[in-house]
Amino acid sequence: MQLFQKHTKAQSLINFILVTSSFCGFYVLVSVLILGTSNSKLLLHLQHSSESSRDVFIKKTNTTLDDIVFGIASSKSSWTKRKEYVKLWWKNNNAMKGCVFLDSLPQNEDDPSSLPPLCVSEDTSRFQYTCKGGLRSAIRVARVVAETVALNHSNVKWYVFGDDDTVFFPENLVKTLSKYDHELWYYIGAHSEIYEQNRLFGFGMAFGGAGFAISSSLAKVLAKVFDSCLERYPHLYGSDGRVYSCLAELGVGLTHEPGFHQVDLTGNTFGLLAAHPVTPLLSLHHPDYTDPIFPNMTTTQALKHLFEAVNVDSQRMLQQTICYDRWFSWTISVSWGYAVQVFPNHMFLPDVVNARETFKQWKKGNMLAKAYTFNTKPVHPDPCKRSTIFYFDSASSGKDGIINSYYKRSFQNCSKDLVSPKKLEVIKVVTHKLDLDIKQLQAPRRHCCDVLPSSASDQLEISVRECKDEELIYKH
Template identity: 55%
Template sequence: MLKTLNLNPSRLKNLLLILSLLLILYLLFYHHAPPSPIIPRATDAPLTRRHIVFAIASSFQSWPRRKPYIRLWYSPESTRAFAFLDRVVAPGNDSLPPVIVSGDTSRFPYKFRGGLRSAIRVARVVKEVVDRGEEGVRWYVFGDDDTVFVVENLVRTLAKYDHDRWFYIGSKSESYDQNVKESFDMAFGGGGFAISHSLAKVFSRVFDSCLIRYSHLYGSDARVFSCLAELGVGLTHEPGFHQVDMRGSLFGMLSSHPLSPLLSLHHLDAVEPIFPNMSRTQAIERLFEAVNVDPARVLQQTVCYDRLNSLTVSVAWGYAIQVFNGNEFLPDLLSMQKTFMPWKRGVTVDASRYMFNLREYPKDPCKRPVVFFLESIVPDKSGIWSYYTRHKVKECVIPNAIKNLNGIRVFSEKLELDIEEVLLN
């Protein structure tokens, strides 16, 4: 005879608790999350500069004045790059990438009223550089002739990803309005973007047909984005790429840079020099003095508190130091000060909106923090000494602890991020 099992409420409760505990243990020890799209390849040799090919979109008119920017990051001994122009230029020297004249694009339609037909030629740079068949390429990186890359940081960043899988890596615009007009899922070309070699080979075979279908679009990056979307590839966002769809002073952005390594800066001719009393070229050269010594640390923010004098010190390494009177909350210091202006002024309300948190920058210089800009960097056996000099704008009534401070010296060790630390950024 079969006996029925009678469970009173107390025994039923205990049974449910045991089953719940077993389920939790199963989830903890046996359940595996879906694989991350970021997969370092342990079987390959480490990624180096020589595994990356840069393709730079330029023109006969802009090439002469943009050469100083390219010389900052391009090295013929270690960097592989090609500049694509619309016309032949006089032979250059070995300090610049080889110049290639872009192919004829007259057969492709362009229907965006008021736009520039050159967008087709610039977009087709992606196909033309891949079709060259360069050996040993793992990544293709694209930018404009006024895009400045931090190559060592690019190497560290791209090393996070499997180049044999399909990756399209970049960043959206800083401007909310520009993203609305184009796409929040598109890598803006001036800021630079990367495509894995496996994706690039497939992309190059189909891109000409995409150029015909997407003749109504405005820019080159929109054409690349649309064709990649047809292949089922979405954008992998890396915040270190900077389109710089802003005008005026970039101090607020550079002094509160995201934790991610600096990868690129664009539109340098459209903004003020990033260091005072210098030309644009001289100013970016000063920043690259820091880049060449410790690229991973450049612009990384460190905040210190002086309790004795009630001061807050914010260090954007290799660029500037701000000294605030009083104790500032850390979350406030992580927000960018609005020292810049919209890319397109007065068109719509959206033009003055940005894709990051902002805090106001006082109009009265006496209500601002005291700023010290990078003067020099001296590496030695023990580490790196960086020196920052006070920038005086106006005579203000300030505490003696700040008033008598004319320079700041910072000691640091070179920042060497391993793959696990890069993955967290």
């Protein structure tokens, strides 16, 4: 019995040590067992070691914008127009690090304070290129990875790469990358929205236009071996395929982050943006190939308008919230900072979160060319049975931390009765600024919303909040 009690005490002590300090080695366990349970000083040391280890872990994951270096691929011919896209997200006053890589420098460049520095890519004529239908510049663009690392910026945790028509959302990038330890080898990005594109180029490849991130520890190794990898892949089509192949040779796979958007689509991308996954918006690509995201605006004007919401609450951008109005039996979908949809009937939530096929396929071809990698739902053929769309108009943040955003109805030639949502003119959405802590990033949960009483017949007011523990979002 006495021996059993000693064994029980020893086992309890081991359990205590494992819980309080996952970072202490085996020698500590042995020391505690030898010294016995009465050595309180050692137990205090264990607790202190555990707290110190947690502090080290927090430091590793505490990413800031200063820890990221951007490598942007461009050319002299495209930079003249596409630099307007980079101006949208590049922070002035030396708040960001990186370079735009060109084949040659343009003349009469803008004020450099509003744009990244310009770098001329190294000569790549020594590399073989045999891909039919491709461009030799793919080799130069692929080497942006190695040349960005060669800039030798100090205190770098992450390298982020994209095209000159990739619109990044820097604050959300910082938050997302803070989930990962930059001292480990990470290759983070997303695939295409089109099944056929992924089948041809690889489901494990991060598409370059969407942008991708490589941890500094991996990037430094990749830069050393990159040219030798290029020699083995002259037959590949794009630059991102070469980066992917070299990382595969290093044994590193893709970590998928759905907030990166390749946007291999044409036409109206409303359906894609209004049904954004519950994850931070990290990038948008191909603005030249799609319609302006807001009506009655040019592409650049529409993106600038989107950034008016980004500047108020970047982390909540496009986060979709669903609520139900019991009085009129409406289903309401809020895609914060972009649009609110009011459906004239109650719908099951899974039907609401599917993307409406407002867009068109990237290329003409067989059925695979029309197969998307996310759930879609066709647009109803009867305009009067479609949702009424209210586009983002303005947003402001008060001293009390409450954010008010307003959405105005888009013109539609359909009105049947007095309770139709098409009688509404403005929707006001009330929120608090979203703080994506590690818990929400690692285990995301959709927020809830309530329809508030309103004295105006042409205005609807909605409050967005965190859902309660056992709260369900369902039609009544």
